[in-house]
Each structure stands twice: as C-alpha cells, then as structure tokens.
Amino acid sequence: MEEALGAIEQLGVVQALKTSFFAYPVVNALHILAIGALVTTVILMDLKLLGLFDEMPEPHFIRLLRRIALGAFVVASATGLALFSVRASEYAAMPLFWAKMGLIGLAALNFIAFITIRNGPRRVFALVSITLWPLALLAGRFLGFVL
Amino acid sequence: MRLRTLLLSIALATMAPALPALAHHGWTWAVDELSELTGTVKAVYVGNPHATLDLDVDGVVWHVELAPPGPTMATGFTEETVKPGDQVTAIGNRSKDPNETRMKAVRITAGGKNYDIYPARVPQD
Structure with missing residues (x-):
C-alpha cells in the first residue's frame, strides 16, 4: 500500500501537477464545478421524488438531470483522483479522507439500489x-x- | 405552494454550510504571536496545495506549513534544500489549539540561510 501510494506520487504527470502554477488550480476548479453540478442535480432529483416540481413530467426531468449528474460524477472522480495523487500517502492516512470515500460509496450503493x-x-x-x-x-x- | 417554498428553502439552507472554523489556509487557526521552533527534518514537501515541513522537536513532530509551491520556491526553498536529519529553525505562528503541534511558518532557516516565506510577516531587525 505504502509503496503503491509512493509510486503514484512519483509519476511524471503527478510530479508536474505537484508544482504547477496553472494546472493544479484548474484541476481544483473543475473538481468544484463537477461537484456543484453533481450535488445540485442530485438534490433536484431527490426533491422531485419527494414530491416537489410535480408540474414537470418525471421521465424528462430525471433523464436530463441524471445525465448531468453521471457526467459530473465522472469529471469529479477523475479530477479528484488527480488531486489525491499529488499527496496520496498523506490523504490515505487521514480518517476524514476515508469518511468521504465511505459516504460516496454509500451514496453510490443507494443509487444502484434505487435503479435496481x-x-x-x-x-x-x-x-x-x-x-x-x-x-x-x-x-x-x-x-x-x-x- | 407556500409549503413547497419552505421545503425548498430548508433543503437549500442545509446544503450551504459555511463553516469557517478548522481552516488551515491563512492564519485564522494560528495565534498572532510569532514563535521559534528548532528541530530535525522528518519530511519535506514542496508542492500543491502548499509546502509542508515535518520537524522533530525534542521527540515531538511538528507540522510546519509553508506557502503554495510558487511563492515557496521563489525564496529558493525547494525539496532539495533540506533533507531528513537536517537541523532547521522555523519562525511562525503556532496553532491556537495548544494540543495541536502545527505552525504556519513565515521564515525557515536552514544551512545558515534564511528563506522568507512570507517576507512581510518576518519581523524587521
């Protein structure tokens, strides 16, 4: 585990991101943008299921927002992995990091249960x-x- | 309809938790006074989001935070400047929490050279 995390940190592209003046803030901004889109669309879909916006037909509403949410999840995961890789061993040693991963894992399981x-x-x-x-x-x- | 507006407002309010505490950016978490730490380097990191230096001070590990990599390297301080085992002095602001061994450094002294991470905050002598 330790070695694998260390190896991630030594990757050329990760080393470049580590000291970059532009790339890191851009990746960071994309991460925030994706999370904003993801959480917003998820909340709107949840509120729809809870009975709000019932003037809008559910299939159209959900189809549009789910596409945005899934796309945003992919972008958030990719940029998140990039941000993680810069200090992989430090993040991996933090209980808060694993709490976040656990919450995302549970939320993903909840989504899978919902559609299955x-x-x-x-x-x-x-x-x-x-x-x-x-x-x-x-x-x-x-x-x-x-x- | 009014109930829905209320529900929606509650939903939006719960997702906007502006919690300024715990911030380790800037100095809000640190005391105003400057203090000095001298110890041996355990680990050095010069990169995003900010550079850090772990110092062993009499058997206690202090986590010293520097600036983002750009400003840190502009002072001449890189990951090659110090290596584990080197004696280093850090001047900076300690955490307000006395149990937290963390400092926001304004100056690092290593190998007889000063690296002023935040020059405006280094006391003029």
Whole structure:
C-alpha cells in the first residue's frame, strides 16, 4: 500500500501537477464545478421524488438531470483522483479522507439500489441520497483545510 | 405552494454550510504571536496545495506549513534544500489549539540561510 501510494506520487504527470502554477488550480476548479453540478442535480432529483416540481413530467426531468449528474460524477472522480495523487500517502492516512470515500460509496450503493429495486421505497432512497451527497461534499471541503 | 417554498428553502439552507472554523489556509487557526521552533527534518514537501515541513522537536513532530509551491520556491526553498536529519529553525505562528503541534511558518532557516516565506510577516531587525 505504502509503496503503491509512493509510486503514484512519483509519476511524471503527478510530479508536474505537484508544482504547477496553472494546472493544479484548474484541476481544483473543475473538481468544484463537477461537484456543484453533481450535488445540485442530485438534490433536484431527490426533491422531485419527494414530491416537489410535480408540474414537470418525471421521465424528462430525471433523464436530463441524471445525465448531468453521471457526467459530473465522472469529471469529479477523475479530477479528484488527480488531486489525491499529488499527496496520496498523506490523504490515505487521514480518517476524514476515508469518511468521504465511505459516504460516496454509500451514496453510490443507494443509487444502484434505487435503479435496481423496482417498486422500492422511492422516498427513502431520496432521503438517503439528499443526506449523503451533501455530507460527502462537506467532508471533502473540510479535507481541503486540514492537510 | 407556500409549503413547497419552505421545503425548498430548508433543503437549500442545509446544503450551504459555511463553516469557517478548522481552516488551515491563512492564519485564522494560528495565534498572532510569532514563535521559534528548532528541530530535525522528518519530511519535506514542496508542492500543491502548499509546502509542508515535518520537524522533530525534542521527540515531538511538528507540522510546519509553508506557502503554495510558487511563492515557496521563489525564496529558493525547494525539496532539495533540506533533507531528513537536517537541523532547521522555523519562525511562525503556532496553532491556537495548544494540543495541536502545527505552525504556519513565515521564515525557515536552514544551512545558515534564511528563506522568507512570507517576507512581510518576518519581523524587521
């Protein structure tokens, strides 16, 4: 584990990102942009399931927002991995980092359960989702201030 | 409709938690007075988001925070400037939490040379 994390930190592209003046803030900004899009669309979908915006047909509403959310999740994961790689061993040693990963993992499982279980408790999935995603965001924001 | 507006407001309010505490950017978490630490280097990192130096001070590890890599390297301080085992002195602001061994450095002295990470904050003598 230690060696693998050290090896990540030594990668050429990671070394470049480590001391870059432009690339790191740009990757950081993209991470924030993606998280903003992800959490916003997730919350809107959750509120829809909880009964808001019922003047809008659900299939269209969900189809559009889910596309944005999934795309944002991919961008957030890629940029997150890049930010992690710069100080991989330090982040991996932080309980807060794993708390954030755990929250994202639970939120992802909740999404998978929601789309797989037919006639499941939709409002429960929505409540779990609207709780976990903002908590993951909060954990991530604290992470940026403790390393 | 009014209930919905209320629900929506609550939802938005819960997702905007502006929590300024715990901040390790800037100096908000550190005391105003400057103090000095001398110890041996355990680890040095000069990179984003900011450079750090771990110092062993009488058996206690202090986490010394420098500036982002650009300003840090502009003083001449790089990852090659010091290596584990070197004797280093850091002047800076300690954490307000007395149990937290963390300092925001304004000057690093290593190998007889001063590296003024935040020159405006280094006391003029």
